[in-house]
Amino acid sequence: MKAKGKGTMTMQDTHDVINQPSALANFNVYTADTVLQYWVNQYGGSWGDAHLSAFGQRIGHELLQAGFQANKHHPEFHSHDRFGHRIDEVSYHPAYHQLMEHAVREGHCSLPWTEPQPGAHVVRGAMAFMHTQADPGSGCPLTMTFASVPAIAVQPDIAEHWLPKIFARHYDGSNIPWFNKQGVTIGMAMTEKQGGSDVRTNTTSATPVNEPGGGQRYQLVGHKWFCSAPMCDAFLVLAQTDNGLCCFLVPRWREDGRKNSIHIQRLKDKVGNLSNASSEIEFRHAEGWLLGEEGRGITTIIQMVALTRYDCMLGSSALMAQAAKEAIWHTGGRKVFGKFLHEQPLMLNVLADLALEAEAAMAISLRIAHALDNVDEPEQAALIRCATAIGKYWICKRAIQHTYEAMECIGGVGYVNENITARLYREAPVNAIWEGSGNVQCLDFMRVVEREPDALNALMNELDRARGHHSLYDEQLVSIKDALSDTTSLALKARRLMESIALLWQAATLISDGERFIAEAFVKSRLADNAYHQYGTLDSDIDMTRIIQRAMPQL
Structure with a gap:
């Protein structure tokens, strides 16, 4: 056999995998974060x-x-x-x-x-x-089940039967009646073809089987354009009665053991969110129980919607955190031009910027969780009403560009479906669209500005917590207060206001409750008049290596 000459390769050599990092897997997601x-x-x-x-x-x-x-x-x-x-x-x-x-x-x-x-x-x-x-x-379905509790609790006689099963910590995915299960899951069906977020245009009708009123049975006729997780055991549904829009709990099975008349028309073929079934359904005299009074359906279901919007914040924050970690991990195990990729100055800048964005998103998401833990305090309850719309608007939009940028850091392999960043990118738009699009969040915030001074005051008090630490922050806070006092064309400039307030709130949370070097980096990079919107534009006086080390999974 001839000896292999210098510089020659065998067929086996071409299949050696070199300069490719291992997958970020088989680790404790909590202790590593x-x-x-x-x-x-x-x-x-x-x-x-x-x-x-x-x-x-x-x-x-x-x-x-x-x-x-x-x-x-x-x-x-x-x-x-x-x-x-x-x-x-x-x-x-x-x-x-x-x-x-x-x-x-x-x-x-x-x-x-x-x-x-x-x-x-x-x-x-x-x-x-x-x-x-x-x-x-x-x-x-996990979010909807969690968020359904305050709405179902509005009707104590219904809550008596359903809440113990929601609280049971027992999952039963079988297709049997809810009353034969130890634990149940709850879905939601609000929007219709003709209205989308404008639920007051809903045409689904509800008629009492016997007597009208809270806790009574009604029959529903109509359709729903989106019903996510259609194998849930019951759904919170909006429908019209003679007294206006109402909220009903509609189970998949009737009390006599027959299937309820909820007919699935098809499953949606979506861009992402692929493990979750989203469907179009029709009600053909389906039976459901009225929650609360007739005509107060939005007041009832908005308690559920507020919590699902909060979970949209959490979900998008999680996508961003995972995207940043995947990018940092991959670039830390791959060399280009003689250095590990994350040691190259420009890549260092991008990674630090992604990590900074992800932490700011997580910070305000868990700040809302902290407010929920103190909801008995009027100011914390008011802050939730105001700030959830801001966070839902901003984080969910930022996640889309953020997950793309992380995928680009990884390169071509990141665009392949075998890599988790491809899933993150497909998933990112859903939280921005569902539970009220960006414009709906802006309209909700404008309503707060115009009609709920206590909620606006709670937000301003939250922002005032961070005064006196950074002149740049203090200047932007004065500017935003001036902008809010000018109510002319408020709706037209709502997105600009939402962006400015979201950045201030993130900065305030990092300044008041976060690590000093993270807060300073965020203020310098996000609040300056000449701040850039692309990732990877941090100034050289920011300690990028330290930011990346903080975000790197600690395996």
Whole structure:
């Protein structure tokens, strides 16, 4: 055999994989995340560290793999069985049920309601944050189940039967009546073809079976353009009566054991959120119970919507945190031009900027969790009403560009579906669109400005907490107060106001509750008049290496 000459390669040599980092997998998602631990501790959730560590261990191991499987094998709709009976059933891959079972068992849907104590919403928020990193799609029914509690509680006689099953920490994905289950999940069906977010144009009608009133049975006729997670055990639904728009709890099964007349028309073929089934449905004299008084449907369901919007903040924050970590991890194990990629000055700038953005998003998301833990205080309740719209608007929009930039850091392999960054990028738009688009969030904030002075005052007090630390921050705070006092053309300039206020709120949270070097970097890079909107534009006096080290997974 001839010796291999210098510079020659064998066929085997061409298949050696060199200069490619290992996957970010098989690690504890909680204990590896310095930033998440910091903010959980800041807002009173450190008592949950052991629980969160156990939760994060499973997320970073078998559930990370389950997330890949649940997004590869999409839900399938079966309208009829093989003998022609209408069944309206959606089947999921076993990995989806594995994700749901873990989250429900660990208190994702119930912890703040069953164990109310300081930091309970923060601990639950950290669980939702980590679950999103395994699979955002299954987070949809989990969020709706969690958020349904205040709306169902409006009607005590209905709540008596349903809330214990929501709190049970038992997941049952089988297609059987709710009253034969230990635990249930709850969905929501609000929007219709002709109205979208304008739910007052809904045409679905409801007629009392016997007597009208709260807790009574009604029959619903109509359609819903979006009904997510159609295998939930019941749905909060808006429908019209003679007295206006009302909120109903509509189960998939009737009390006599027959299937309720909820007919799935089709599943949506979506850009992302692929493990979650989203459907179009029709009500053909479906039975449901009225929650609260007739004509007060929006007042009832808005309690659920407020919490699902908060979870949109958490979800988008989680996407950004995961995207930043994936980019930092990958570039830390790949060399170009003689250096590790994350040591190249321009890449260093991009990575630090992504990490800074992700931490600011997490900070205000868990700040809202902290306010929920103190909702009995009028100012904290007022802050939630005002700030959730701001956070939902800003974080969910920023996640789209952020996840793309992280994918670009990884390069071509990041665009391949086998890499998690491709999923993050496809997933990013959903939170900006669902639960009220950006313009709807702006309109909600404008309503607060015009009609709820206590909520606006709560926001201003929150921003005033950070005064006196950075002249740049103080100047921008004065400017935004002047802008809010000028109510002419307020709706036209609402997006500009929302962006400015969101940046100030993020800066205020980092200044008041965060690490000093992170706050200073954020203020310098986001609040200056000449601030850039692209990532990777930090000034040289910012300690980028330290920011990246803070965000790097600590394995």
